[in-house]
C-alpha cells in the first residue's frame with residue numbers, strides 16, 4: 679500500500695488525530711467570521727497526502743452508496759459520490775470532532791432567528807434524531823470536476839432536519855491541478871438583490887458555511903439571509919472536493 683493510499687485508513691479506531699487538528703483551530707475567529715459573513719476558512723485542515731488519498735479513492739466501489747452525474751439532474755456538470763456507512767475513519771473523525779464546535783454557533787443562530795430546535799452537543803445524538811425522523815443515509819461526499827464542469831448554486835437539504843452549517847475541503851491545488859473552478863457563495867437578503875462571494879481556497883483548506891439561512895445584524899435587529907453555494911466553471915484540469923454535511927438524508 680502506498681503512503682497516499684494509506685492516508686484515509688491511517689486513523690482507523692483512533693479519533694485523536696482529527697480531534698487534535700480541530701482543537702488547534704481558532705474557534706473564536708471562526709465564530710466571528712461566520713457571524714459577519716456566513717462562512718469561515720479552516721486553513722490546512724487536511725495534509726497534501728490526505729487530499730491525494732481521498733481524490734484517488736474516487737470511483738466505483740462499496741465505500742460509496744450512490745453516484746450522481748450532475749448534468750442528468752440539471753445540477754451542473756461533473757459528478758459526485760456519497761459515502762456509505764461506515765465512513766472512512768478520517769471523515770468520521772472530522773464529522774464527529776467538528777460538530778460540537780459548530781453546534782454552539784448553530785444554536786445561537788437559531789435563537790437569533792427565532793427558530794425552534796436545539797442541536798445536541800454530540801454528533802451521535804443529532805444523528806439519532808435524524809435517523810428517528812427517517813433520515814438514515816449518510817451525506818458526506820466526494821465531488822469530481824473536469825474541464826468545463828461546474829456546480830450550480832444549491833443548498834444541501836435532505837429532509838426536514840438540517841444542521842445549519844457544513845464544511846467543504848478542497849482536495850486539489852488551484853493553478854496547478856486546475857484553473858477556474860472557484861467556490862462561490864451567494865446571499866439573498868430580504869427585498870434586496872443577491873450578493874456573491876468568491877472563497878479563496880488552497881489545497882487542503884476547508885470552508886465552513888451556512889447551509890440555508892443565517893442571521894444578519896440590521897438596524898432594526900436580526901434578519902434572515904438565505905445562502906447558496908456552488909462552483910464556477912473549470913477552465914482546465916481536474917478538481918476534487920470532500921463535503922462534510924452533518925445531517926443525514928431521507
Ligand SMILES: O=C(O)CCC(=O)C(=O)O
Nearest residue numbers: 821834846861909919921
Ligand atoms: O466542489 C465544491 O467546492 C462544492 C462542494 C459542495 O457543493 C458541497 O460540499 O456541498
Ligand SMILES: [Fe+2]
Nearest residue numbers: 832833834907
Ligand atoms: Fe453542496
